[in-house]
Structures are given as C-alpha cells and as structure tokens.
Amino acid sequence: MPFSRTPVAALLVAAITALAAPAQAAGGHRALSHFDDGSFETPKAPANAFTSLTAGQTLGPWTVDAGSVDLIGAGFWQAAEGDQSLDLNGSTSGTVTQSFTTVAGTTYSVTYALAGNPEGGPALRTGRALIDGQDFQDFSFDITGRTKAAMGYVGHQFSFVAQGPSTTLSFTSTVAGAYGPVIDNVQVKECKPCCG
Template sequence: MATTRPRTHRTAIEVTLVAALSALLALLTASPAAAAPVFADGFESPAIGNDFTEFVAGQQFGPWTVTTGTVGLTRDWQAAEGNQSLDLNGFSPGAVARTLPTKLLTTYRVSYALAGNPDNGPIITAGNVTANGRTVDSFTFDTAGHTPSDMGYVYRTFYFTNVLSAATVLQFASTTAGAFGPVIDDVRVESCLLVICPAGTATAV
C-alpha cells in the first residue's frame, strides 16, 4: 500500500507568493522617513576659509544657485549639521534654488533645519519655500534667547506632489528686510509612494 509522505518543501509558486506578500507588508508599514533619498545637503560645499562668504544673484555654490539678493555661507555660529549653514540674508534678503530630478505624479518629503541670525538682538525672521514657483512652506523664527553657540534650530517638514513637470525647482527665500534673516541647514528631500505619505498634506506643484 502506497503511503504519502508529508510535504516538507514549498513549491516555487508558494515561495514567490510569500516573498511578494512580505514585500507588500513592508511597503504598507513603511513610514515617510524611510522613503528613498533624492537629495541631501548641509551647505558644506564649498568649504569656506573664513567666518562668512557672500554670494550674489546669479552665482552658484555647491548644488545651489542664488536667484535673488545675497546669501552667505557661514561658520560664524552653530550649524545644525556639519560645520557650515546658510544665512538667507547676506547683506540683503536673498534666495537660493536647485533643480530636483522628480518624477510625475510622485510625492516628496522635504525637511530642513531652521534658525535665525542672532547677531542683531531679538528679531523675528521670515521666509518661504517654493516648488516650481508655488509656495509649499512659509516660516518664521524668533531669535530671542538664542546665541551663536545655541542657535535653537527647529526642523520643519512639508510634502509636495509633482504633477506635470519632469523636474522640480526647489527654492528657499528670505522675506526679512536688512542683513539679519533666517538661517537654514541640513536640507533633505525624499520620495515616497502615495500610499505611505500622510493623506492630504502634499501640495500639488
């Protein structure tokens, strides 16, 4: 009489199915912070040889282009990451931009560290971030209680969805008059699938 041995090995189809289900589970439980990195910059390039180096509209440094006014790379105070940060007011309000290689109908997470120039006493600095010309974040920072050695950086995060363009121009701009304005550092851009980005938080650009 023939006997049937218990099956001890999975078929190739079963192995494939298990792998696919595991991958789907990992995708559904992933967080936006675990998304694929697109761009990261802490304003470390070029490394400046003094406390402050100014750049004017039309000039480039690292991956950034100054689009209006003046900005400054500085080592004059605490950085959020590395040794340098970006003062969005050189000797006047300025803005910097760079082009990101974004995909159509894809949502992106942007985070950055924000502080303010503490060298002129307590002031409230302000600015905004645009993606393809559309405002995706507006910010203020009060320098009261902060010093060059204790800048009080806060991290801000926003999302945008690239709808029509083959690339996205990301710009950080100061709206603070004079030579004392917002400071940014540690800019990070990550892509994330629509199913794992927080619903209703992304701006279409």
Template sequence: MATKRPRTHRTAIGVALAVGLSALLTALTASPAAAATVFADGFETPVIGGDFQEFAAGQQFGPWTVTTGTVGLTRDWQAAEGEQSLDLNGFSPGAVARTLPTTLLTTYRVSYALAGNPDNGPLVVTGKVTANGHTVDTFSFDTAGHTPSAMGYVYRTVYFTNVLSATTVLQFASTTAGAFGPVIDDVRVESCLLVICSAGTAGAVRVA
C-alpha cells in the same frame, strides 16, 4: 482517459507570486532614508576660509544657485549638522534654488533645519519655500534667547506633489528686510512611495 496536469507549474507560479509579494512588502516598509532620498545637503560645499562668504544673484555654490539678492555660507555660529549653514540674508534678503529630478504624480517630503541670525538682538525672521514657483511653506523664527553657540534650530517638514514636470525647482527665500535673516541647514528631499510619508501627504501642495 484524461491525464492530470502536473502540479509543478502551479507550484512555480505560487512561489513566484510569494517572492514578488515579499519584495513589494519589503519596499513598502523600507525606511524613507534608505529607499527614497532624492537630495540631501548641509551646505558644506565649498568649505569657506573665514567665518562668512557672501554669494550674489547668479552665482553658484555647491548644488545651489542664488536666484535673488545675496546669501552667505557661514561658520560664524552653530550649524544644525556639519560645520557650515546658510544665512538667507547676506547683506540683503536672498534666495537659493536647486533643480531636482522628479517623477510625475509623486509626492515629495522636504525637511530642513531652521534658525535665525542671532547677531541683531531679538528679531522675528521670515521666509518661504517654493516648488516650481508654488509656495509650499512659509516660516518664521524668533531669535530671542538664542546665541551663536545655541541657535535653537527647529526642523520643519513640508510636502509637495509633482503633477506634470520631470524636474522641480526647490527654492528657499528670505522675506526679511536687511542683513539679519533666516538660517537654514540640513536640507533633505525624499520621495513618498505609497505608505512611506503617508502621515503628512494629505496637505501636500500640487505643483505643475
């Protein structure tokens, strides 16, 4: 006479599946800041002694390398967060880059605060963001009506999808001639895990 198989084995499998499903749902619904931050920087390092410190191509400050021209850390005006921000035009148009660890076939969200040097009267300043040399954002900011104590920062958000590389070079560059250009602050990079970031990933630029 055949005996019935104990139900404890099936019960254990069911419990394990339920626990696994619960953990997956928790991961999918976690906030991006808690679950997926890759990099965040507000240009607070190094702390500069005066109102402005210029850095030229090849120099490093904090986690950034100046790749072209000159840029300047400044405390000369309102920051989006903290005490310092980055002027992408030192005494000439400049660019800064940071190498990030990235996962293949993963989309990333980049957010940053944008304003413009207000010291040269009304001026539209422009620049771009690239990932591994691919342009993922072009931006402009009108400094009209803004002052050092009321910079008028706006937050921009862009996406890129890493296809093949284990690292991605994220670069911010000014495309404005002269010594008065874009100002950036509060840069943040987050990986998009399935439903996280889904609202904007359709327009993500694919980078190798």
C-alpha cells in the same frame, strides 16, 4: 565551429560602460540629479567666517536666484548638521534654488532645520519655501535668547506632488536687512508613505 566568448564579452563590457557613463543634458550641461548638499557643505567657507554670494553665483548644486546670502563657515555659529549653514540674508534678503530629477505624480517630502542669525534686529526672521515658484510653506523664527553657540534649530516639513521630470526647490527670505533666517540639513525624499 567552436563558440567564441570574445565578441559577447566585448559587447557586455561596451554596454556596461555606456550605462555607467554620466548622463549629459543637451548642450553638454550637467544633467539634473537627485537632490544634493542640503547641508551647504560645498564650497567651503572660511572657518569662523562666512562667504557672501549674490544673484547668479552658485553653492554646489544651489544657485543664488535673487539678492544675497551668506554661506556660514565651520565654527562661526552652530550648524544643525555638518559644518556649514546658510543665512538667507547677505547684505539684503536672498533666494536660493536647486533643481533635481523627480517622477511626475510622485509625492516627495521636504525637511529642513530652521534658525535665525542671532545678531541684529528685528527678532523675527521670516521666509518661505517654494516648489516650482509656488509658495508651499511660510516660516518664521524668533531669535530671542538665541546665541551663536545655541542656535535653537527647529525642524520643518512639507510635501509636494511632482508635476514633471524635474522640480525646483527654493528658499527665500522675506525680512529686510543683513540678518535673516538660517537654513541647514535640507532633505528631499520620496514618500513611502508620506506623513504631513
């Protein structure tokens, strides 16, 4: 009896198709993925302007968890990477979070660029970075001498050990008012090895 490749080929195509299908979380919600859009490029804010978002609203994979934030459009002021950045103060101090897949016991490095809204007072913009709700790094930025064309971004880094299959990274402002710390170019990478 001659060997038929059709059933084998059909099984391989079915298996590959099943593997390529996007994973769905229970209830049909989008499954957690690797960390994404650390430069706040989605959605697009108006050029030379900004979009204010409040608690419960989303910016791509990020969620505004508390208060309000301003998504800064291209040309409004200098971005550290890409076209857009995020002022952690909209009309008041805000918090943004993103959850992503991790491997328990694995060490990850978080890097980000920090500046401050150069308008209004006080001169010192403060905030913190949190992992799963725990404070991992307090930060501050002095806007003295800074302008929209020369924001003076400074790189920050910290590492954490994942406790489970997903981790939540948050950035929150700790200064009152409408002028806050500005973050951009947030990256999360597995440490191989980790320094710092």
